[in-house]
Amino acid sequence: MQSYEKLLLENKAWAEEVRDRDPGYFDRLAAAQKPEFLWIGCSDSRVPADIIVNARPGAVFAHRNIANQVIATDFNCLSVIQYAVQVLKVPHIIVCGHYNCGGVRAALDRQRPDLPLLNKWLMHIKDTYRAHRDEIDALNSETERANRLAELNVIEQVIRLSQFSIVQSAWQEQQRPTLHGWVFRLDDGLLHQLVTLPPGSDVDVIYQQRRGQDS
Structure with a gap:
C-alpha cells in the first residue's frame, strides 16, 4: 500500500x-464556517494548528508558511487576513511560531546558492536578527540563539499585523481583532504567550492609517 x-x-x-x-x-x-480565530503558523508538519489546541473543524481559519511570517507583499497571506477580518469577522488573530524552527535556524546562517527563493523569503527574519544581533549573539548556544530569534520573529509579525490598514480599520470600527503572539515547544507540546495587542494598541505614527481613508 x-x-x-x-x-x-x-x-x-x-x-x-x-x-x-x-x-x-x-x-x-x-x-457555514464561523471561526473565532485566524491562525498564522509555520508550515512545519509538527505544528498542526487544530491538533495542538484540540480544536474541532470550523474553529480555526488557518494560514501557514515557512517560519510564520506576515509580509506586506505576500498577497496570499494578505488575502487570508482580509477575508478573516472583513468577511469572517474573527475576534482574534494568532501568530504562532515554534522552537527549533528550521526556517529561523536557516536565517541565522549564510544564504544557500541552491535555494534562491528561500533566501529571499528568509530575508525578513534576517532583518529581525540584524535588529537584535547583540542580544541574540550574547546567548551561549546555537539552540538558544535560534529559539530567541523564533520568539522575536513572532513578536515582529504581530507588530506588522497592527500596521496593516485592514486591522486598523477593524480596530476603529468594530474594536476587533485582538492580536496574539505565541510560541510552541515541540519537546513538551505547550504553547507560551509572548505578546498580546488589543484593539487600539499603539502603532508608530508612520504606519497609522488616516481616519476615514484606506491605505
Missing part, C-alpha cells in the same frame, strides 16, 4: 467514526 493510500483509508475511518458518534456533524460542518 502506498503512503497516500493509507491517508485515504484513515480519512474514511475517521469520517465513519465521527458520523457514528454524531450523525449530524457533517451537515453542520457543511452549512
Whole structure:
C-alpha cells in the first residue's frame, strides 16, 4: 500500500467514526464556517494548528508558511487576513511560531546558492536578527540563539499585523481583532504567550492609517 493510500483509508475511518458518534456533524460542518480565530503558523508538519489546541473543524481559519511570517507583499497571506477580518469577522488573530524552527535556524546562517527563493523569503527574519544581533549573539548556544530569534520573529509579525490598514480599520470600527503572539515547544507540546495587542494598541505614527481613508 502506498503512503497516500493509507491517508485515504484513515480519512474514511475517521469520517465513519465521527458520523457514528454524531450523525449530524457533517451537515453542520457543511452549512457555514464561523471561526473565532485566524491562525498564522509555520508550515512545519509538527505544528498542526487544530491538533495542538484540540480544536474541532470550523474553529480555526488557518494560514501557514515557512517560519510564520506576515509580509506586506505576500498577497496570499494578505488575502487570508482580509477575508478573516472583513468577511469572517474573527475576534482574534494568532501568530504562532515554534522552537527549533528550521526556517529561523536557516536565517541565522549564510544564504544557500541552491535555494534562491528561500533566501529571499528568509530575508525578513534576517532583518529581525540584524535588529537584535547583540542580544541574540550574547546567548551561549546555537539552540538558544535560534529559539530567541523564533520568539522575536513572532513578536515582529504581530507588530506588522497592527500596521496593516485592514486591522486598523477593524480596530476603529468594530474594536476587533485582538492580536496574539505565541510560541510552541515541540519537546513538551505547550504553547507560551509572548505578546498580546488589543484593539487600539499603539502603532508608530508612520504606519497609522488616516481616519476615514484606506491605505
